[in-house]
Amino acid sequence: MTKPTQFTQTLRAWMDVFMHRSMRGWGHFAKSTGLSMPQMSILMQLHHKGTCGISDISERFDISAAAASQLVDKLVQADYLARAEDPNDRRAKILTLNIKGQELIKRGAEERHRWMDELATKITAEERSKVTEALEILNRAVLQLEEKK
Numbered sequence: 001m002t003k004p005t006q007f008t009q010t011l012r013a014w015m016d017v018f019m020h021r022s023m024r025g026w027g028h029f030a031k032s033t034g035l036s037m038p039q040m041s042i043l044m045q046l047h048h049k050g051t052c053g054i055s056d057i058s059e060r061f062d063i064s065a066a067a068a069s070q071l072v073d074k075l076v077q078a079d080y081l082a083r084a085e086d087p088n089d090r091r092a093k094i095l096t097l098n099i100k101g102q103e104l105i106k107r108g109a110e111e112r113h114r115w116m117d118e119l120a121t122k123i124t125a126e127e128r129s130k131v132t133e134a135l136e137i138l139n140r141a142v143l144q145l146e147e148k149k
Contacts, residue, residue: 021115022112022113025111025112025113025114025115026040026108026111026112028111029107029108029111029112030108033104033108035075035078036071038061038063038071039071039074039075040108041061042057042061042068042071042072042075042081043075043080043081043097043101043104043105044105045057045060046081046095046096046097046101047097047101047102047105051094051095051096052094052095053086053092053093053094053095054068054069054072054092054093054095055068055092057071057072057095072095075101078100079098079100079101080097080098080100080101080104081095081096081097081098081101082095082096082097082098083095083096084096
């Protein structure tokens with residue numbers, strides 16, 4: 001049986017490699033679109049969390065409302081986001097990822113994950129099965145951690 005310290009060291013090493021490869025792919029994709037990483041992060045926020053307002057963007061990314069508004073303006077002009085009046089507060093705006101923005105995020109995710117397809121060819125079918133089983137165990141454990149919050 002694996003010692004917890006060996007397990008956590010191995011998991012941390014994998015996490016470092018995974019994050020490096022994933023973020024490098026995401027950065028290359030963002031650069032190819034002409035968008036900044038903060039703009040891509042706003043698109044990802046909307047993709048994962050759904051609609052939100054400028055104040056949510058400001059708080060989430062710890063930037064001023066004016067800075068958030070400028071980033072959002074560029075995304076609206078590029079037709080990645082739709083901005084509408086909040087029915088509960090006419091002074092506030094609601095942001096929604098539109099079809100073009102959804103397609104961009106999908107292409108970005110594909111680009112970000114491309115290296116994993118190549119990685120899968122470097123290990124045997126038996127190893128892929130073991131890794132799949134281990135990742136399913138980790139995913140279940142993460143869900144249990146999230147339930148406690």
